[in-house]
Amino acid sequence: MLLEMEENKDRLIETLTRGRDSAQRLQSFLRLRVNVDGSVPVKDLLAEILESFSGGLSMLNYTDSGEISRVPASPTVFQVPDVCTGKKPAPVVKERRGCYKRRRTVDSRVKISTTMEDGYAWRKYGQKEILNSKFPRCYFRCTHKHFHGCKAVKQVQKLEEGESNMFHITYFGKHTCPSPDSLSQQHYEVALNLEDSKNNNPLPNSPSTNTNIHTSVKQEVDSKAQSTDVSDNISSGNDDQSSSAIRWNEVLRADLGSCHEGASFMRFDLEDSSASTSSYGYLNMDFHFLNNGDFLSDIIQFDGVFS
DNA sequence: ATTATTTGACCGCC
DNA sequence: GGCGGTCAAATAAT
Structure with a gap:
């Protein structure tokens, strides 16, 4: 009987969590797009939905760590450092550890x-x-x-x-701490095989060089950070040996443009490995949203401006 | 001295 | 009781 109630409670929490998270994701997806025409107060509506779910969860004493908060079985005595000696008092009895719960895989x-x-x-x-x-x-x-x-x-x-x-x-879980300063702190590598670089100049200097890179590369994009982990090589269908490759070891910035099902774009600010040139480019992408809020994207075209 | 890692013990769940 | 997730003392690195 008691077990059944616990199971129902777990299911309820799971459902509420799913609802709240979905609202949260919808909110972040729409952040740049709400009320463009000023007609529908989508933002307010979402805030209300989010509040409802969060409120329901807090009524159940549910915390974001994925655990149901518990009242300790016995009053916890916190040991504060001794102000005079600056030393921590020796633990009288080895404290019993807290309760652990097996991690839920739903939010992974x-x-x-x-x-x-x-x-x-x-x-x-x-x-x-x-x-x-x-x-x-x-x-x-x-x-x-x-x-x-x-x-x-x-x-x-x-x-x-x-x-x-x-x-x-x-x-x-999601990061609540500030996100990394910029992607430049990490090692990112983008290799572009350009179709039109038959001459020895690896950097086309005309703006809007349309390289028509067709690729089967799949990328996972962190929707929250609005940045991307470019760890795969992007290669053109043209396997011409004479085509030189530009190897970028840093993506200074990656801004996601409009974010919706279907074609969208992402802007990259790039710096090459010798830091002698900097460029930017647009990756035109095809987004597919997944149930968990992440999305996959196919890169369908690259437009770059090189300097 | 402070911070990070290692590693065996502890704990809940199946 | 076994497994996997976490804690925390010991140890290593900075």
């Missing part, structure tokens, strides 16, 4: 990547041998957990397939 996002880096600062807090897995699973939390109460967590496990050095990364 999975990413397969050649690198564990994603621009955020993570702190490792555990490692575990996983049954039938060759490599251990590593557990990371956001470094700013204590400063900003950021609850973002990720699990990283090296994939066994071949010697490809791929990582299976699962993210839980």
Whole structure:
């Protein structure tokens, strides 16, 4: 009986969480587009929906960490450092640890990547041998957990397939801390094979060089950060050996343009590895939204201005 | 001295 | 009882 009630409560929380998160995502997607014509107060409506879900969840004492908050079984006594000596009092009895709950997979996002880096600062807090897995699973939390109460967590496990050095990364929770200053702090690599660079000049200097890059590259785009992890090579269908490649090791900025199902664009500000040139380009993309709020995009065309 | 990582213990869930 | 997620003391790195 009691168990059944708990299960119902869990389901209710799950449903409310899903509703709230969906509203949240819708809000961020529409942030740039609401009330363009001033006709519908979409923004207000969304805020109200969001408030309803959040209010419902807080009535159930549900916290964002994915756990139902508990009243401690016995009053907790906090030990404050002794003002006179500056020393912490020795623990009288070894404190019983808090309750753990198995992580829900509903709010997780999975990413397969050649690198564990994603621009955020993570702190490792555990490692575990996983049954039938060759490599251990590593557990990371956001470094700013204590400063900003950021609850973002990720699990990283090296994939066994071949010697490809791929990582299976699962993210839980969203960052509430400030996002990384800019993408320039990270190592991003964009390789462009230009069709029209038959002469030895690897940098076409005419504006709006339309390179017509057709590619099957799939990219995962973090909808919240409105930035992209460009870790795959973008190659043209033209495999002409004489076509030289520009290798950009930094994407200084990546701004997402209008964001909706179908064609959209993303602007990149680029700097090459020698930092001697800087350019920008537009990647025209085809977006496909996923149920969890992430979206995939096909790059359908690149228009660049090089200097 | 401070901060990050390692690693065995602890804990909840199946 | 076993598994996987987390904690926290010990240790390493800065």
